Amino acid sequence: MNNSKLDVLIIGAGQAGLALGYHLASTGLSFQLLESNGRIGDSWRNRYDSLTLFTPRAYSALPGLEMTGDQEGFANRDEVAGYLENYAYHFNLRVRTGVGVALLIRNYDSRYPYRAVTATGECLEARAVVLATGAFQVPAIPKVAGRLGEKVAQFTTHNYKTSTDVPPGTVLVVGDGATGRDIANELAGSHKVILATGRRRKLIPARFLGKSSWWWLDKLGILTLPGESGLGQRIKEGDAFPNNGKTLKKLAEKGVQILPRLKECHGNTVTFAGGETAQVTSVFWATGYRDSSDWVAIPEVKDEDGNFIHWQGISPVAGFYHIGRPWQRSRGSSLIWGVGRDADLLSRQILENIRAEGTQPNMYHEAVALGG
Numbered sequence: 100m101n102n103s104k105l106d107v108l109i110i111g112a113g114q115a116g117l118a119l120g121y122h123l124a125s126t127g128l129s130f131q132l133l134e135s136n137g138r139i140g141d142s143w144r145n146r147y148d149s150l151t152l153f154t155p156r157a158y159s160a161l162p163g164l165e166m167t168g169d170q171e172g173f174a175n176r177d178e179v180a181g182y183l184e185n186y187a188y189h190f191n192l193r194v195r196t197g198v199g200v201a202l203l204i205r206n207y208d209s210r211y212p213y214r215a216v217t218a219t220g221e222c223l224e225a226r227a228v229v230l231a232t233g234a235f236q237v238p239a240i241p242k243v244a245g246r247l248g249e250k251v252a253q254f255t256t257h258n259y260k261t262s263t264d265v266p267p268g269t270v271l272v273v274g275d276g277a278t279g280r281d282i283a284n285e286l287a288g289s290h291k292v293i294l295a296t297g298r299r300r301k302l303i304p305a306r307f308l309g310k311s312s313w314w315w316l317d318k319l320g321i322l323t324l325p326g327e328s329g330l331g332q333r334i335k336e337g338d339a340f341p342n343n344g345k346t347l348k349k350l351a352e353k354g355v356q357i358l359p360r361l362k363e364c365h366g367n368t369v370t371f372a373g374g375e376t377a378q379v380t381s382v383f384w385a386t387g388y389r390d391s392s393d394w395v396a397i398p399e400v401k402d403e404d405g406n407f408i409h410w411q412g413i414s415p416v417a418g419f420y421h422i423g424r425p426w427q428r429s430r431g432s433s434l435i436w437g438v439g440r441d442a443d444l445l446s447r448q449i450l451e452n453i454r455a456e457g458t459q460p461n462m463y464h465e466a467v468a469l470g471g
Contacts, residue, residue, distance in 0.1 A: 104211055105129050106453055108225035110203070112194045113142050114183060115423025116231030118161050118439045120192040122446035128453065131223070132192060132231075133215070135199035139187050140180030142233070148261045149285055150176040153277060153341050154434055158313045161186055162439035171311060179435075203228065204396045205416075212418055227418040227449050230407070234425050234433075236391040240384045241273075241361075248366040252381040259383065262289045268380030271295060271369055273361050279385030280345040286383075287353040293377055294350060295361040295369075302342040312341055322431035323440065335426055412445050418452065420445060 107123060109116045112134035123130045136142060143150075152159050157170040159179070166174060166182050174182070187194050202216040211224035238255035247253065252266050256278060259265075262285055272283045275296040283294045303312045316322050324331045342349075347357050359372040370376050392405045400414045401407055408414065411428050412421045421427070422445055423438055431437025 103221075103223055105131050105223065105225045107131075107227045107229065107449060108213065108215055108223055109133070109229045109231050109422075110200050110215065111135075111231035111233065111423075112139055112187065112192075112196070113231065113233055113423065114161060114435045115233065115438045115442070116229075117183060117186055117192060117194075118442035119229060119231060119422050119446060120187075120194070121162055121190055121439075122442050123449070124190065124192070126446060126450045128450060130193060132194040133198045133200060133217070133223075134194055134196045137197045139184040139194060139196060140182075143176050143180040143183070146176055146256055147259050147282070148176070149281070152179065152435075153343055154313055154436065155311050157311070158317070158434060158436040160436060162443070164189055200394060202394055202396060226453055227420065229420040229422055229445070229449070230395075231422045232391070233423050234390075235388050237389050238384060239387045239389045241386060243361065243364045244382070244384065246364045246366075247382060251367050251379060254381065254383045256385075262286050265290060265381050265383075269293065269378065270381045270383060271361070271377070271379045272383045272385060274385035274387070275300065275347070276385060276387075277340045279383075280350065282383050282385060283350055283355050284345050284353065287350070287355050290381075291356075292354070293356045293358055293379070294347075295358055295371060296347070297360055302340065302346060305341045305343050316430070322434070322437060323429045325429055326426040331429070334430060412441065413448065420449065 106128035107130035109119055109130060109132045112132040116132050120130065120132050151173050153173070155171050156166045156168050156174055159174055160166040164186055168174065199218045200215045201218045204214050206212050206214050206224060211226055213225045213228040215223045215228070238257055240255065244253060254265065259282070265286060267290070269291045270286050271293045272279050273295045275294055279294065283292050286292050305312060307315055321334065324334065326332065326335055351357055358375055361369060362372050363370040367378050367380065368376055369379055390406045392401050392407060395401065397416060397419065399416050400419050407421060409421045409424065412424065414420060422442055425433040427441050428444070429437065432441050
């Protein structure tokens with residue numbers, strides 16, 4: 100179904116877009132998912148080979164379809180990709196693959212206020228548009244990277260697949276989040292590795308009293324705790340994740356040198372906050388991501404740095420939404436399991452707004468007025 104006029108256009112058919120499609124299917128609204136990759140799940144297949152979820156399969160499924168396999172075990176990259184592809188076919192979701200959006204603009208004074216222009220020049224108009232492109236779009240590489248020498252190889256999750264991609268020598272991994280620790284652990288078997296840490300992190304054990312930590316977080320209501328609440332703010336600041344055997348102590352035992360925050364680069368020499376220096380041949384930047392937003396020609400939905408603005412997925416502009424953002428509503432928002440709840444709530448909001456012909460007050464401005 101390739102309608103040029105839709106009630107809802109969903110840009111991105113990863114886990115967030117598919118979950119929203121699942122819930123929109125019961126509303127009677129016409130919708131279409133566009134996926135720039137040639138195949139559903141490619142956003143996972145294109146990531147590094149050893150990637151494994153840190154949530155067990157029981158907490159890695161979208162609404163309506165269990166992820167098969169050991170529910171206490173952890174799915175790898177390709178298993179997640181296959182699951183997403185199967186999910187779309189199982190529920191007959193309206194996904195067009197290999198269709199990237201080159202430009203998104205507003206149609207003023209139109210019943211269909213949004214127009215998406217694809218890379219091939221096709222135009223689709225919609226009453227509402229949802230960006231389901233995820234938060235892991237463009238690696239956020241610090242400016243000091245530009246002061247590294249030309250011979251120093253630089254990697255991110257976008258161009259790293261396996262340890263054999265990395266030249267022999269000393270590798271600096273910058274950032275000790277889940278990805279940084281994964282990469283440091285993997286490279287420790289073949290390279291000399293330095294891990295530059297950042298702020299102090301709180302890790303949680305993978306299991307507690309015979310149960311997955313995610314089971315406990317779910318039963319205690321932590322996964323659905325609003326990010327705006329006092330406890331939610333503290334959890335967000337702590338940015339805790341399961342240690343999965345990758346504590347700094349365990350990494351040090353594998354030979355990884357743990358140093359404080361990276362401060363400066365010059366040629367192949369790097370300097371750390373504690374004054375230590377080292378010579379490196381490669382650097383892996385595990386320093387987070389930023390939004391890719393140049394293709395969205397609607398200034399009101401972005402801040403001055405080009406990052407998207409939203410409150411619980413609702414944009415300042417009526418009819419413009421997001422799904423799959425970290426802490427969109429809660430800690431669970433960044434999990435495959437948790438995005439289903441966000442999608443359910445967002446689909447209801449979209450339906451109400453469209454039924455009201457766009458006259459319904461914008462919840463974003465209400466939230467800001469209330470200090471949300």
